[in-house]
Amino acid sequence: MITSPLRYLWLLPVTMVPQACMGLLPGASEFGPDTAVGFIPAPHILLYYAIFFGFGVLYFDCDDQQGKLGRWWPITLLVTFVVVLPLALDFATGLVGWREQLAPASLHRLLNVLxxxxxxxxxxxxxxxxxxALLKRENKTIRYLSDSSYWLYVAHLPLVLLAQMAVRNWQIPAAAKFGLVCVVVTVILLLSYEYLVxxxxxxxMLNGRKTRPAKLLEEVAPTGHVE
Incomplete structure (x- = not known):
């Protein structure tokens, strides 16, 4: 029930519970999870992310050496991004008008959540x-970004808010502001991860113990292995 496609039978209804509460807070987006801006997140947001972290724990315990989870990734991604995503966006916003043709109004909210x-x-x-499938070999750059990603996820919100406040009155296109905020905040967080975290x-606590390169060389015995 973790690596089998049958996992959808319990994952979807369980995740729909907190998802059904999304978009109800003032200023919340119609698509995607709500954003917690305080130190204490709303219960439905906490439950939503707890489901994904909980599944990660269960999957880690499965020791899926054969790679059963995600084995059909080309089909999964094709259906997800070409079919499911456009429908989800329209059932959330109604911009295209498909939802009126596909289902009665009484089912729009339910199908939106699903x-x-x-x-x-x-x-x-x-x-x-x-x-x-595509990254079968060790890649130091990808490994570093993977290790740092949790820190970027945890620490990005206040920096993003400050950066948005700093550029909001600049007379440049919104796309340029978006790109600038993303680049500057990412660089700051990567530097803070390297030198402070x-x-x-x-x-x-985030990724396990890491040894500085200089210290690692000192620990290498004459035989050429780390003690």
Missing amino acids: LQVLYTWGATFGLIGAFR RYTLVGT
């Missing part, structure tokens, strides 16, 4: 399979 959840899990499993207790 399609958003299906898109999220489909993209997750499809990308897991894609990365497993990676080799500290926080880094150990």
